[in-house]
Amino acid sequence: MPNAKLLLQYDGTDFHGWQIQAEARTVQGVLTDVLSRLEHRPVTVHGAGRTDRGVHAHGQVASVVLTREMSETEWQRALNANLPPDVRVMAVEFVPPDFHARYSAVSKTYRYTLCLGPVLSPFLYRYAHHFPFPLDLAAMREALEAIIGEHDFASFGTRERAGKTTVRRVYDARLWCEGDLLHLEITANGFLRYMVRTLMGTLCEIGRGRWRASDMERILRARDRREAGPTFPAKGLTLLRVRY
Amino acid sequence: MPNAKLLLQYDGTDFHGWQIQAEARTVQGVLTDVLSRLEHRPVTVHGAGRTDRGVHAHGQVASVVLTREMSETEWQRALNANLPPDVRVMAVEFVPPDFHARYSAVSKTYRYTLCLGPVLSPFLYRYAHHFPFPLDLAAMREALEAIIGEHDFASFGTRERAGKTTVRRVYDARLWCEGDLLHLEITANGFLRYMVRTLMGTLCEIGRGRWRASDMERILRARDRREAGPTFPAKGLTLLRVRY
Numbered sequence: 001m002p003n004a005k006l007l008l009q010y011d012g013t014d015f016h017g018w019q020i021q022a023e024a025r026t027v028q029g030v031l032t033d034v035l036s037r038l039e040h041r042p043v044t045v046h047g048a049g050r051t052d053r054g055v056h057a058h059g060q061v062a063s064v065v066l067t068r069e070m071s072e073t074e075w076q077r078a079l080n081a082n083l084p085p086d087v088r089v090m091a092v093e094f095v096p097p098d099f100h101a102r103y104s105a106v107s108k109t110y111r112y113t114l115c116l117g118p119v120l121s122p123f124l125y126r127y128a129h130h131f132p133f134p135l136d137l138a139a140m141r142e143a144l145e146a147i148i149g150e151h152d153f154a155s156f157g158t159r160e161r162a163g164k165t166t167v168r169r170v171y172d173a174r175l176w177c178e179g180d181l182l183h184l185e186i187t188a189n190g191f192l193r194y195m196v197r198t199l200m201g202t203l204c205e206i207g208r209g210r211w212r213a214s215d216m217e218r219i220l221r222a223r224d225r226r227e228a229g230p231t232f233p234a235k236g237l238t239l240l241r242v243r244y
Numbered sequence: 245m246p247n248a249k250l251l252l253q254y255d256g257t258d259f260h261g262w263q264i265q266a267e268a269r270t271v272q273g274v275l276t277d278v279l280s281r282l283e284h285r286p287v288t289v290h291g292a293g294r295t296d297r298g299v300h301a302h303g304q305v306a307s308v309v310l311t312r313e314m315s316e317t318e319w320q321r322a323l324n325a326n327l328p329p330d331v332r333v334m335a336v337e338f339v340p341p342d343f344h345a346r347y348s349a350v351s352k353t354y355r356y357t358l359c360l361g362p363v364l365s366p367f368l369y370r371y372a373h374h375f376p377f378p379l380d381l382a383a384m385r386e387a388l389e390a391i392i393g394e395h396d397f398a399s400f401g402t403r404e405r406a407g408k409t410t411v412r413r414v415y416d417a418r419l420w421c422e423g424d425l426l427h428l429e430i431t432a433n434g435f436l437r438y439m440v441r442t443l444m445g446t447l448c449e450i451g452r453g454r455w456r457a458s459d460m461e462r463i464l465r466a467r468d469r470r471e472a473g474p475t476f477p478a479k480g481l482t483l484l485r486v487r488y
Binding site: 009088090121122125127 | 371
């Protein structure tokens with residue numbers, strides 16, 4: 001009974017997020033259906049990160065225990081032959097039984113993409129948020145320094161259930177340009193819900209000059225969601241990779 | 245009453261092609277609706293090429309006579325504010341009254357894209373045809389030489405109405421790789437319907453070794469659609485640019 005690690009890509013546009021739901025099309029739901037059909041029994045699929053509705057993945061990881069005698073390559077082919085084209089299994093790897101996509105994860109990297117140009121290409125509108133305004137990148141980069149390290153990110157997330165910590169450790173955060181796209185990439189040991197989207201919204205307030213770079217530290221220390229900027233739309237967000 | 249040249253991009257996935265139809269969503273239909281609303285009168289929009297259902301455009305050109313007093317930039321903004329996100333106006337230019345998007349065109353360039361890798365990315369499945377087979381690119385390139393110049397392309401298109409010529413002049417045709425994508429780019433003074441898709445289907449028969457490079461000339465000379473290879477799916481095809 002091998003434990004399998006699945007490397008997944010999906011276009012989140014037509015999914016109601018990762019997490020399985022009775023009435024909505026979700027990535028975990030679609031995967032669970034196909035795996036259960038191939039295994040002739042109900043299976044449970046664990047995902048590294050619960051991406052929200054409309055969020056994409058370049059490197060989501062799922063784990064599942066499989067019983068059919070097939071090789072890694074045969075599993076990959078069988079899955080891709082049965083999954084819809086907006087989810088793909090990029091690799092299947094048999095891993096030790098204690099591997100768990102969520103609990104074994106050491107860090108995750110998310111990317112948020114803005115299009116700063118005057119026109120948002122019809123080939124990108126599903127994957128980037130249109131923000132055609134001049135931005136002070138130097139100020140945004142200075143502000144970004146403040147989030148590196150271990151902090152309470154309560155100002156940037158939805159409230160967690162009682163007893164759940166809002167402290168996360170950010171290992172790396174950077175802004176980089178590619179043509180008229182601006183990417184924010186953040187690697188952390190975990191993320192609060194809406195954290196990257198609200199960080200991007202806050203950075204853009206600083207980039208437009210409404211707030212100063214130094215306000216980022218004040219907002220962090222406030223631990224109050226009302227202090228931060230807007231939560232940017234889901235479609236600009238992609239789960240890039242998960243490290244174990 | 246300026247005559248305007250519109251440079252357009254669209255994702256063809258959700259359109260029933262360029263040409264206006266009573267019951268279906270088409271690019272010309274959507275553009276005509278928006279322009280007529282902005283002009284407060286029915287307008288006629290001419291397109292350089294009638295792309296088929298599912299075909300994309302990076303550089304389609306349309307022409308239309310406008311009467312409202314607005315600058316080129318104002319027209320571009322007004323159009324993009326009213327068009328759906330899968331069609332964008334990249335530029336508006338006022339041109340001499342004799343300019344006509346279709347009749348003034350000197351050449352058009354189309355691109356056909358294959359994904360040769362084992363897995364077709366969920367971010368590319370709308371824009372590339374998955375063809376995960378080894379291909380002899382040298383043979384395909386040799387075959388491609390045969391179509392350069394003026395030829396009767398009847399073997400590669402649908403039958404034209406009586407009296408319409410199937411002769412076209414190909415100025416340039418090349419195959420190039422980008423990661424596991426293979427692009428075919430062809431520039432000609434015009435194209436028969438399905439011509440690029442059938443050329444790609446025929447080149448792939450040669451690439452897989454079913455036919456030889458030298459068969460291309462024989463197929464051209466036959467002027468018989470039954471001699472050529474399959475017509476590949478619309479989604480891999482993009483109208484790249486139109487020259488005037």
